[in-house]
Each structure stands twice: as structure tokens, then as C-alpha cells.
Amino acid sequence: MTAIEQYLIDTYRASQHGVPMPPPPGRDDVAVVRAVRSYEQFQAVLDGGEARHPWRAALRRMLTRPHPC
Structure with a gap:
């Protein structure tokens, strides 16, 4: 059964029992990714490092690593 079918x-069950509807699947995915990123940056600062911007780090990795062709 897929997430949409379960939703x-x-x-349907919520409407039959008069309880609040469940949130749609995937509604909070972006918020979870942002929270994980913020937590990782926070941990980096606590460990004595720098809270680097994730896009800059990804771009730096892409430009400095040899691309397997």
C-alpha cells in the first residue's frame, strides 16, 4: 500500500469518526531537512568548527573532486 492510499x-476514517484529518504525506519534508541542516551546523559550532553554508560546501566538493568520466 502506498502512502497516498493509506492517507x-x-x-475516510477521520471523516467517519469526526476527528481531525491527518496531514498529507510529505507536507513536513522540507521542514525536516531544514531542521537537520540547522542541527548539523549547530553541532559544528559546538565542536569548534564553522557553520558553513551547505550550498557552498557542495559546490566546493563538486569543483575540487575529479569527476569520473
Whole structure:
């Protein structure tokens, strides 16, 4: 059963029992990714490092590592 099918079943049950509808699947995915990134930056600062911007770090890795062709 997919997440969408389970969501539809849960929505139907919620409407039958008069309880609040469940959140749609994937609604909080971006917030979770941001929270993980912020936590990693926070841990880097606590460990004595620098809270680097993730896009800059990814770009630096892409430009400095040899590309397997």
C-alpha cells in the first residue's frame, strides 16, 4: 500500500469518526531537512568548527573532486 492510499483510508476514517484529518504525506519534508541542516551546523559550532553554508560546501566538493568520466 502506498502512502497516498493509506492517507486516503485515514482521511475516510477521520471523516467517519469526526476527528481531525491527518496531514498529507510529505507536507513536513522540507521542514525536516531544514531542521537537520540547522542541527548539523549547530553541532559544528559546538565542536569548534564553522557553520558553513551547505550550498557552498557542495559546490566546493563538486569543483575540487575529479569527476569520473
